[in-house]
Amino acid sequence: MEAIEAVIHMKEVEKFYGSGNRQVQVLKGINLSINENQVIALKGRSGSGKTTILNLIGALDRPTNGEIYFQGQPLSHLSEKQQSEYRRTKLGFIFQSHGLVPLMTVEENIEFGLRVAGVPRGEWKIRVKDAIELVGLTNRAKHRPFELSGGEQQRVAIARAISVEAPLILADEPTAELNSSMAFHIIQAFKGLVKTKNMTMIMTTHDPAVMEMLDKVYTLEDGRIETI
Numbered sequence: 001m002e003a004i005e006a007v008i009h010m011k012e013v014e015k016f017y018g019s020g021n022r023q024v025q026v027l028k029g030i031n032l033s034i035n036e037n038q039v040i041a042l043k044g045r046s047g048s049g050k051t052t053i054l055n056l057i058g059a060l061d062r063p064t065n066g067e068i069y070f071q072g073q074p075l076s077h078l079s080e081k082q083q084s085e086y087r088r089t090k091l092g093f094i095f096q097s098h099g100l101v102p103l104m105t106v107e108e109n110i111e112f113g114l115r116v117a118g119v120p121r122g123e124w125k126i127r128v129k130d131a132i133e134l135v136g137l138t139n140r141a142k143h144r145p146f147e148l149s150g151g152e153q154q155r156v157a158i159a160r161a162i163s164v165e166a167p168l169i170l171a172d173e174p175t176a177e178l179n180s181s182m183a184f185h186i187i188q189a190f191k192g193l194v195k196t197k198n199m200t201m202i203m204t205t206h207d208p209a210v211m212e213m214l215d216k217v218y219t220l221e222d223g224r225i226e227t228i
């Protein structure tokens with residue numbers, strides 16, 4: 001039988017912040033394997049290290065000890081240039097600051113993401129249209145971020161990340177600003193995408209209704225993944 005290669009494998013990952021007597025250990029040996037075509041969540045109290053894990057997987061920060069493998073390749077072996085290539089082409093980020101360009105419309109923001117990821121120009125129009133439809137913002141396509149509510153901006157960030165169809169989407173509380181029916185719709189859309197497009201999604205959430213819809217939920221407690 002062929003072994004399934006994990007998209008992400010974390011091996012004995014530790015993370016310390018600060019130094020000297022102000023040093024805190026946030027992660028105390030995380031071992032985690034996430035397979036393709038899943039939507040999984042990390043949960044845990046505020047400050048338990050959920051965002052820290054997303055930052056490490058996203059190569060925005062490095063573990064103090066241990067290793068993280070993406071499709072079997074250790075991230076610590078990547079040069080700065082390769083790390084940025086990894087982020088640009090393999091990952092989609094839905095983070096709480098949204099990262100939208102203020103002067104660009106909704107459509108232009110999504111198109112910009114496609115350009116940065118190197119998606120061929122001929123595909124931009126249809127991908128932008130599909131992504132905007134999926135998040136229910138067709139009637140806001142020509143608006144700029146400052147003309148949108150927090151939840152609408154969050155949906156633009158979601159549309160931008162999914163339009164690229166990167167193999168791995170990292171999402172920090174992607175439904176935090178959405179009402180429950182929109183959150184349900186977005187999670188259903190994520191589940192459909194990961195099954196049809198060979199994508200995988202790792203998100204953080206505090207929402208029990210969202211957790212119930214997912215393939216797996218891991219609990220972070222005292223710097224470790226709780227095993228039940």
Ligand SMILES: Nc1ncnc2c1ncn2[C@@H]1O[C@H](COP(=O)(O)OP(=O)(O)OP(=O)(O)O)[C@@H](O)[C@H]1O
Nearest residue numbers: 017018026044045046047048049050051052053204
């Ligand atoms: N750059 C940093 N320097 C020092 N401490 C940090 C840094 N980033 C995070 N921390 C600390 O690490 C701990 C974990 O933070 P993290 O943001 O990963 O938690 P979280 O589980 O995502 O929390 P929340 O649910 O509130 O978003 C917190 O105690 C935080 O204060």
